Amino acid sequence: MKSIDEFTSQFGKSTKLSYQSMLKNYFKIINKQPKTYFNGKRTQTEQEQIQYEKDITKFYNAIKNHPPNSVFQYLGCVRVYLQDNYVDLPNVFWKQFRKRKKGSRTLVQDIVPSKNQFKQLLSHGSALERALILTLLSSGMRIGEVCQIKENDIDFDFKPTKIEIRGEYTKTGNRRTTFVTDECTTALKEWLKEKQTWLERSTKKLNFKKYTKSTDDDRVFPMDTHTARAKWNRLLENAKDEFIQKDTSGSKPRYKIHPHVTRKYFRTWMAKDLGRDMTEYFLGHEEGLDNIYRRYGDDSNKRILGDEFLKGVHNVTVFEVEQDLSYVNKEIEELRKETDEKDKQMKEMKDMMNEMKAEILELRLEKLEKANGIKK
Numbered sequence: 219m220k221s222i223d224e225f226t227s228q229f230g231k232s233t234k235l236s237y238q239s240m241l242k243n244y245f246k247i248i249n250k251q252p253k254t255y256f257n258g259k260r261t262q263t264e265q266e267q268i269q270y271e272k273d274i275t276k277f278y279n280a281i282k283n284h285p286p287n288s289v290f291q292y293l294g295c296v297r298v299y300l301q302d303n304y305v306d307l308p309n310v311f312w313k314q315f316r317k318r319k320k321g322s323r324t325l326v327q328d329i330v331p332s333k334n335q336f337k338q339l340l341s342h343g344s345a346l347e348r349a350l351i352l353t354l355l356s357s358g359m360r361i362g363e364v365c366q367i368k369e370n371d372i373d374f375d376f377k378p379t380k381i382e383i384r385g386e387y388t389k390t391g392n393r394r395t396t397f398v399t400d401e402c403t404t405a406l407k408e409w410l411k412e413k414q415t416w417l418e419r420s421t422k423k424l425n426f427k428k429y430t431k432s433t434d435d436d437r438v439f440p441m442d443t444h445t446a447r448a449k450w451n452r453l454l455e456n457a458k459d460e461f462i463q464k465d466t467s468g469s470k471p472r473y474k475i476h477p478h479v480t481r482k483y484f485r486t487w488m489a490k491d492l493g494r495d496m497t498e499y500f501l502g503h504e505e506g507l508d509n510i511y512r513r514y515g516d517d518s519n520k521r522i523l524g525d526e527f528l529k530g531v532h533n534v535t536v537f538e539v540e541q542d543l544s545y546v547n548k549e550i551e552e553l554r555k556e557t558d559e560k561d562k563q564m565k566e567m568k569d570m571m572n573e574m575k576a577e578i579l580e581l582r583l584e585k586l587e588k589a590n591g592i593k594k
Contacts, residue, residue, distance in 0.1 A: 356398045379402070381395070485498075
């Protein structure tokens with residue numbers, strides 16, 4: 219029998235935590251213990267199968283008022299867990315739940331702030347919070363990805379600033395490259411100056427026996443997603459007004475403005491200049507990744523990706539800071555010098571070829587005169 223920990227160990231960090239929560243909720247609702255839930259055999263009796271179906275139906279009835287996608291994720295997680303423990307119920311049983319649940323969109327009504335609203339929100343933030351939100355806004359990354367990137371994943375020397383998102387950080391397991399604005403670059407550099415002091419202060423505050431924080435954490439934002447979300451919510455509370463609106467249609471009230479709206483903001487505005495495929499690539503969606511890989515072979519040509527990002531960078535620049543384009547002028551000057559040098563080399567080669575032609579012609583004439591007995 220596979221325990222919950224054994225089953226979830228095959229997934230990434232964020233998925234692992236989600237699945238652990240879902241399965242613990244499942245066993246809590248059906249009031250049974252994971253250790254004694256399976257018979258340890260590869261087959262089940264008809265009575266055992268009926269009992270599994272009753273448990274799942276009970277679980278569904280307890281969560282059926284959740285958003286449709288959440289219900290499907292819960293059932294999908296339980297189904298795969300059961301299959302990994304050799305309990306494979308018929309498809310017709312699972313299909314009935316999909317038929318009962320109407321719609322696929324979330325029930326919670328989100329608010330995607332305007333650029334001016336993001337300015338207002340950021341005005342209440344610390345160096346850490348400003349860097350975190352600007353990174354979310356300008357890169358298209360998920361909050362779970364941002365909380366895992368390390369300092370050596372960022373290349374400040376590349377223009378625009380480049381961030382390598384490793385496969386182990388992502389929801390899909392696929393690596394990708396993204397970029398951030400100049401204002402985000404400045405915010406990141408300012409935050410990294412304070413990071414060590416913040417880590418040392420945070421370490422002293424934490425006195426939990428089961429949780430310790432290291433001062434050697436090499437992540438850019440050394441915190442888990444729950445802490446990052448808590449910081450986001452505190453910013454909303456400081457900003458007040460429309461920022462603290464909550465949606466009560468779900469099982470728990472939650473803010474209508476939450477970290478995921480930064481991805482919606484990125485998708486909406488970057489697509490205006492980048493097109494769908496490139497925008498989906500930066501967001502880490504499978505379709506966008508596949509299409510860009512087919513077009514360019516892979517994402518090894520960072521310059522192409524960087525140039526594409528620059529086409530829409532003004533759309534995700536919050537404070538309208540003029541982009542530093544000095545590197546463009548530098549590249550143009552270098553290209554001009556390279557072109558002049560090549561022109562010079564071409565002229566020298568042309569002159570050399572003309573000299574060789576003249577020498578060959580002279581040799582041929584001498585040979586012809588000698589053959590005809592002509593003396594100079």
